[in-house]
Amino acid sequence: xxxxxxxxxxxxxxxxxxxxxxxxxxxxxxxxxxxxxxxxxxxxxxxxxxxxxxxxxxxxxxxxxxxxxxxxxxxxxxxxxxxxxxxxxxxxxxxxxxxxxxxxxxxxxxxxxx
Amino acid sequence: xxxxxxxxxxxxxxxxxxxxxxxxxxxxxxxxxxxxxxxxxxxxxxxxxxxxxxxxxxxxxxxxxxxxxxxxxxxxxxxxxxxxxxxxxxxxxxxxxxxxxxxxxxxxxxxxx
Numbered sequence: 001x002x003x004x005x006x007x008x009x010x011x012x013x014x015x016x017x018x019x020x021x022x023x024x025x026x027x028x029x030x031x032x033x034x035x036x037x038x039x040x041x042x043x044x045x046x047x048x049x050x051x052x053x054x055x056x057x058x059x060x061x062x063x064x065x066x067x068x069x070x071x072x073x074x075x076x077x078x079x080x081x082x083x084x085x086x087x088x089x090x091x092x093x094x095x096x097x098x099x100x101x102x103x104x105x106x107x108x109x110x111x112x113x114x
Numbered sequence: 115x116x117x118x119x120x121x122x123x124x125x126x127x128x129x130x131x132x133x134x135x136x137x138x139x140x141x142x143x144x145x146x147x148x149x150x151x152x153x154x155x156x157x158x159x160x161x162x163x164x165x166x167x168x169x170x171x172x173x174x175x176x177x178x179x180x181x182x183x184x185x186x187x188x189x190x191x192x193x194x195x196x197x198x199x200x201x202x203x204x205x206x207x208x209x210x211x212x213x214x215x216x217x218x219x220x221x222x223x224x225x226x227x
């Protein structure tokens with residue numbers, strides 16, 4: 001089954017404790033992206049990647065890191081989480097640029113930073 | 115940079131009534147426009163998109179949207195809604211060959227029996 005998976009689905013942590021949210025897709029997609037969803041703000045793009053070893057900042061990259069060492073994986077890293085990073089996070093992938101191609105979304109990761 | 119406005123944060127409507135969800139965008143270049151839907155506790159799914167050609171685009175479940183360049187709008191309509199249409203709807207824009215993607219704040223559609 002073609003899908004985007006994220007782990008964990010739920011995470012409660014404390015300020016400053018490094019964490020990684022994994023994202024994997026099995027569709028051989030070139031483009032992958034991370035979004036955060038906050039009430040009243042919709043989805044805001046954090047980082048995106050056009051291909052392996054190619055990443056770029058989205059609209060809200062501060063406090064986040066990403067890597068794209070393999071085509072299928074695009075982990076999101078919070079080196080020192082803070083309470084303002086409490087949010088619902090979605091990973092997405094598309095065959096190529098999202099301008100032309102449908103983005104497929106993972107189920108989401110709900111992160112709470114205390 | 116492009117931006118998207120969805121003026122209605124919540125739209126309650128009775129079953130079988132028509133509905134329109136409004137979307138306006140701003141951009142200095144040509145754009146591609148999308149509507150994504152998020153059902154409760156799920157990720158987003160593409161509902162329909164405008165890339166070029168006919169300004170009226172349709173989805174398989176009865177929704178349609180019309181691209182209006184002069185009014186910079188891409189409103190979503192359905193002539194008769196069902197309970198199962200209850201979801202949050204996001205309008206999105208991508209500029210030309212751009213790689214990033216901007217979503218609007220979303221409109222929560224609640225279909226009442």
